[in-house]
Every structure is written in C-alpha cells, then in structure tokens.
Amino acid sequence: MTSKNSKDIGKYQINALLGSGTMGRIYRVTIPVLEKTAALKLFTPSPALIKKVGLTWLREQFIHEAAVIANIRHPNVVSIWSLEETANELFYLMEYYCRNxxxxxxxxxxxxxxxxxxxxxxxxxxxxxxxxxxxxxxxxxxxxxxxxxxxxxxxxxxxxxxxxxxxxxxxxxxxxxxxxxxxxxxxxxxxxxxxxxxxxxxxxxxxxxxxxxxxxxxxxxxxxxxxxxxxxxxxxxxxxxxxxxxxxxxxxxxxxxxxxxxxxxxxxxxxxxxxxxxxxxxFTPADVSQEEKTAPQIKTTLPIRSESSRILAKNARMVFNLDDLHQPTVFVENAFQKISDTTVIDQATNLIWQQSGSRYPMMWDQAQRYIQMLSESGFGGYQNWRMPTINEMLSLVNPMHDDNFCMEPVFSANQKWLWSSDTRSKKSVWTVDAQMGFVTCSDLFDYNFVKGVCSVN
CATH class of the missing domain: 1.10.510.10 (Transferase(Phosphotransferase) domain 1)
Structure with missing residues (x-):
C-alpha cells in the first residue's frame, strides 16, 4: 500500500491529502501530460477494519463503490473516470471540487x-x-x-x-x-x-x-x-x-x-x-426602506492591516476580528464612490478597489499573475495594484441581512470566493466567502476569484 508520505500513486502526482477514513484516503492529484487536477480515492482500509470484516469483503466493497456510480450521468452526481490497479495499489479517479x-x-x-x-x-x-x-x-x-x-x-x-x-x-x-x-x-x-x-x-x-x-x-x-x-x-x-x-x-x-x-x-x-x-x-414605503439601509453599523477604530502575513490558524480569529463561526465581529461604515466603470474608492478606508475582479476563478499562482497584470497594464489608471489582506476584504462586508452577508451593490456579485494575500502555511491561503461573509482557507491548487486593491497615495 502507498504510504502517506509517497509523492505518487501509480502515474498520478500527489498534491495533497484531502481526507481519510477507515476504508481509504482521498488525495488531490495531477494527471500527467494534461496537468489536470483530479481527486483519487485509494483503497487503504485500517487494520482494525480488516480484522473486523475481512480484506476480501472490503476490496469487493471498494470496487462496488466505483461500479455503482460509474455509469450514472447527471449534473448533480460526481463523475468517476476510472478504476485502476497497480501491483500494490487499488484506487479510482474522479472529479475534484475544492469546497463542500x-x-x-x-x-x-x-x-x-x-x-x-x-x-x-x-x-x-x-x-x-x-x-x-x-x-x-x-x-x-x-x-x-x-x-x-x-x-x-x-x-x-x-x-x-x-x-x-x-x-x-x-x-x-x-x-x-x-x-x-x-x-x-x-x-x-x-x-x-x-x-x-x-x-x-x-x-x-x-x-x-x-x-x-x-x-x-x-x-x-x-x-x-x-x-x-x-x-x-x-x-x-x-x-x-x-x-x-x-x-x-x-x-x-x-x-x-x-x-x-x-x-x-x-x-x-x-x-x-x-x-x-x-x-x-x-414592499414598504421609501422612508422605511431608507431606515433599514441606514441601520447603525459598528465602525472599526483599528487600522486596516495592508501588509500580507502568515497567520496561523490559532491566531486567525484575533487577527481578523472573527466570531466562533469565522464571521466578522467588526464592520466598517463605508463611503463608496465610483471612480470609473471599473474602479471604486472607499473614502472611509482610502482604498481603491476593482469593481468586479477576475472573470473566472483561478489557482493561487494564476491569481498572483492576474494582479501583476493589473499593475503592468495600469488598470484604471493605477499601477500599484496588489492582492488584499483578509482585513481589507472584510472591510467590504456588510452585517447580516436576511441570514446573508453581502457587499455593497456598487460591486459585482460574480466574485463569490476571493483569494487574500494572507497565507496560513506554505500550501494554504486565507480566503473570504463574500456572499456568506466568512473566512476560510484554500489550498494553492483550489480555485477562487481575485479582486485587486490599491491604497490612495
């Protein structure tokens, strides 16, 4: 059986261990030549489980799992691409998704x-x-x-x-x-x-x-x-x-x-x-609607951190001002103004933002190149674009309304999951769910949108 420290399973390169259970381990892998990311489930039953029900039955069950779903074609059911076996490894390959x-x-x-x-x-x-x-x-x-x-x-x-x-x-x-x-x-x-x-x-x-x-x-x-x-x-x-x-x-x-x-x-x-x-x-009178919109928010008195850092998980809630569910406890009373069709300034924080961001989600290294491209092209008339910190991104999030956080309508709603410049480790980066207003982390090979920011000189 493949050890947890192996770098390959068959012809597939291991990128990360996604999870494990009594029946097997799931890895994110790269398909050679195509350089395509996939999920691979490796048959690695625990010794206790083998002793309890027998290796033969477990092996049959694992093959059965792949066979049950391999021929189901439906947009809401995962696709299994292949069941493969080497001299000492049994596994199947399937679609990879980075969030659940x-x-x-x-x-x-x-x-x-x-x-x-x-x-x-x-x-x-x-x-x-x-x-x-x-x-x-x-x-x-x-x-x-x-x-x-x-x-x-x-x-x-x-x-x-x-x-x-x-x-x-x-x-x-x-x-x-x-x-x-x-x-x-x-x-x-x-x-x-x-x-x-x-x-x-x-x-x-x-x-x-x-x-x-x-x-x-x-x-x-x-x-x-x-x-x-x-x-x-x-x-x-x-x-x-x-x-x-x-x-x-x-x-x-x-x-x-x-x-x-x-x-x-x-x-x-x-x-x-x-x-x-x-x-x-x-459907309420205009004055009532206006009263809802101007409901008091908490205005932070802390400076918004703009220098990217490596933030360990144990320190994340304190650094990012989060509650138990990793949602913000401090909000900024923004003063947004559109500079152009592509840029917005927040007078409350002196930050200039992309109105939208990347058109498509991308991996971490692609997101960095995207930000570099913004600066090199002088996007919106500015050349000091960078990836925002978590604290800067959370300054755009409004308090919960109808069980949902949101950004101001001045921003595009297409960019739902956003990279930050803050890392958690060498292989993971802190990210924000802009719709539900919480902070999580993603691996470098995951896909998120990116929104550029720059400071007013």
Missing amino acids: LGQLIGESYWADRPSRKVSVDKACHYMTQIIEGLCRLHEADIIHRDIKPFNIMIEDTGTVKIVDFGLSKRRGEKRLLSAEKLTIGTPFYSAPEQIDSPETVDQRADLYSAGVILYRMVTGHLPDKNPALPSELNAQLDRNCDRFILKAIAPHPDERFQTAEAMSEELKAFSVLYKNARQREC
Missing part, C-alpha cells in the same frame, strides 16, 4: 454545535439540486445511505455534486453478512430506521437525510428527537417552511415524502410561496 456544503455552513467534527445559517433562497437552490441528484440515483435503484453536508460538493458555479458512495447499495441487493458489523451512515443525519436496520432501508432514508441538511442550513442547528419549529429558530421562515421541513424529517418513513420526485415538486411549490410572501413583506 459542510465547509460552507462551518460544520465541525462536533456537528451538534451551531453552524452558519444559509439564506432560504440559497438553501432551496442547494436542496433542489440535492433532491434532483437523489432522483437520478433512486431511479437507478441506488440508495446512498450517507447524505450529509460533507458529501455535498459545490462547484465554482454553485452546482451541487453528491459524492462518496462507499455505503450505497442497490435496492433489493443482498450484501454479505459482514456488512451488518459496520455502522451505516452518519449520526445526526441518518434516519431512525437506518440506525436500527441499515440493510433494510429504502429511498426514504436518503430523503430524511436531505431534510436534516435543509433544517441545518436554515436554522444553524440540528433537529433533536422533538425538533423545534424552524420558524422559532429563524424569523425569516414561516409555517410553509415548517410544514415542508418537518414532513421531510418525520421519524416514521410513512409520514415523510415517499419519493424524491414528490419532494422535489413540493420544494418548488414551497419556494414560490416563500418568495411571494417575502416580496409582500419587503
């Missing part, structure tokens, strides 16, 4: 802690795609059995991809008895019947898990045995939201949505009702 829903909401290994809330519109956007992916899987008689935020990848365009089919099974499939010794699913997200009898569950267990994800996104909490009404945890929700979500997570499968198609149709209807209700609430 678990990271987006800030779910940690202590999953029962509060997480970041997602706006209802965005939650419905993600949930619609999750259910569409489940529609396709269930049509092929595949039950996933481990739907959770960390198994929901998010493309740069916002498209959702369901991944990790290690626990999946085909409807009616008879598996080896050894499987009964394994824990099937993830606590908090598994349906009650899946915990009691994992080998007998049907598609309704996946729909339950999807419902828990929706509850989590819009409330920031996980439901308990007697879940609070979602509207009690989020004032933006109404009774229609409560009915839909509580039906999705009903303890007994007969009380839930019976098919992914039925859940999809009701989600569409619920989404329309919610948007119509919100539009009626938001």
